[in-house]
Amino acid sequence: xxxxxxxxxxxxxxxxxxxxxxxxxxxxxxxxxxxxxxxxxxxxxxxxxxxxxxxxxxxxxxxxxxxxxxxxxxxxxxxxxxxxxxxxxxxxxxxxxxxxxxxxxxxxxxxxxxxxxxxxxxxxxxxxxxxxxxxxxxxxxxxxxxxxxxxxxxxxxxxxxxxxxxxxxxxxxxxxxxxxxxxxxxxxxxxxxxxxxxxxxxxxxxxxxxxxxxxxxxxxxxxxxxxxxxxxxxxxxxxxxxxxxxxxxxxxxxxxxxxxxxxxxxxxxxxxxxxxxxxxxxxxxxxx
Numbered sequence: 001x002x003x004x005x006x007x008x009x010x011x012x013x014x015x016x017x018x019x020x021x022x023x024x025x026x027x028x029x030x031x032x033x034x035x036x037x038x039x040x041x042x043x044x045x046x047x048x049x050x051x052x053x054x055x056x057x058x059x060x061x062x063x064x065x066x067x068x069x070x071x072x073x074x075x076x077x078x079x080x081x082x083x084x085x086x087x088x089x090x091x092x093x094x095x096x097x098x099x100x101x102x103x104x105x106x107x108x109x110x111x112x113x114x115x116x117x118x119x120x121x122x123x124x125x126x127x128x129x130x131x132x133x134x135x136x137x138x139x140x141x142x143x144x145x146x147x148x149x150x151x152x153x154x155x156x157x158x159x160x161x162x163x164x165x166x167x168x169x170x171x172x173x174x175x176x177x178x179x180x181x182x183x184x185x186x187x188x189x190x191x192x193x194x195x196x197x198x199x200x201x202x203x204x205x206x207x208x209x210x211x212x213x214x215x216x217x218x219x220x221x222x223x224x225x226x227x228x229x230x231x232x233x234x235x236x237x238x239x240x241x242x243x244x245x246x247x248x249x250x251x252x253x254x255x256x257x258x259x260x261x262x263x264x265x266x267x268x269x270x271x272x273x274x275x276x277x278x279x280x281x282x283x284x285x286x287x288x
Contacts, residue, residue, distance in 0.1 A: 001241030014254025023217030039222025068171035072189025090151025127281030134274030
């Protein structure tokens with residue numbers, strides 16, 4: 001049964017990017033992130049109540065709380081960068097770069113968590129890296145360098161970096177508490193960070209300009225994220241993390257498929273080969 005939950009997590013994570021893209025065509029990405037975080041927050045705390053994890057609040061010590069807050073800040077930064085990249089770039093190029101955070105996560109886990117590095121992981125990292133480069137053409141990179149500060153590529157790379165930090169800091173933060181409770185606390189931090197960014201940048205006026213259609217898509221993207229998390233942590237509860245996590249990363253395939261259906265974004269032969277490399281690398285992480 002946990003395999004079905006893992007697949008469900010991958011599916012909902014995949015359509016999150018599509019729904020978010022539909023909701024930020026005219027709406028500022030920072031404002032959209034702040035709104036969808038409200039929906040995700042409700043989902044995360046609902047999970048805490050359903051599982052009874054709230055009883056562990058009194059067991060949280062200073063170190064655990066610190067790393068949960070740092071993980072939340074990294075998550076918030078990753079989301080802000082990710083949705084900004086989605087707003088100004090193609091989904092087929094932004095998502096693979098974001099998913100390549102797996103590479104940095106493995107390296108950081110080796111350094112800070114002393115997790116072993118097998119030949120299987122090395123091959124997987126190489127395949128994911130090569131796949132990412134194939135999906136981002138040289139022309140795109142040159143264009144990005146000419147638009148420093150406004151490039152989708154820069155935001156996508158930053159999203160991947162912060163996502164990697166999120167995983168490492170989050171793992172340290174939930175070593176002594178229930179993962180559902182840790183997720184809820186992290187999401188609360190993300191909520192404050194997202195809305196702080198909105199008010200500091202003076203974008204609160206944008207709230208009045210949001211079209212109902214885009215607001216609906218923003219809400220749906222939040223629901224998709226919440227549904228993905230519910231399935232993801234249920235899968236982790238019953239199945240091995242070494243298999244669940246890679247399956248979740250295959251959400252890239254769902255996103256690419258829907259980007260073709262909804263936005264008519266087509267893959268070149270080079271990009272298709274990149275998808276194959278990234279998929280094979282991710283699957284290897286699951287089976288080795």
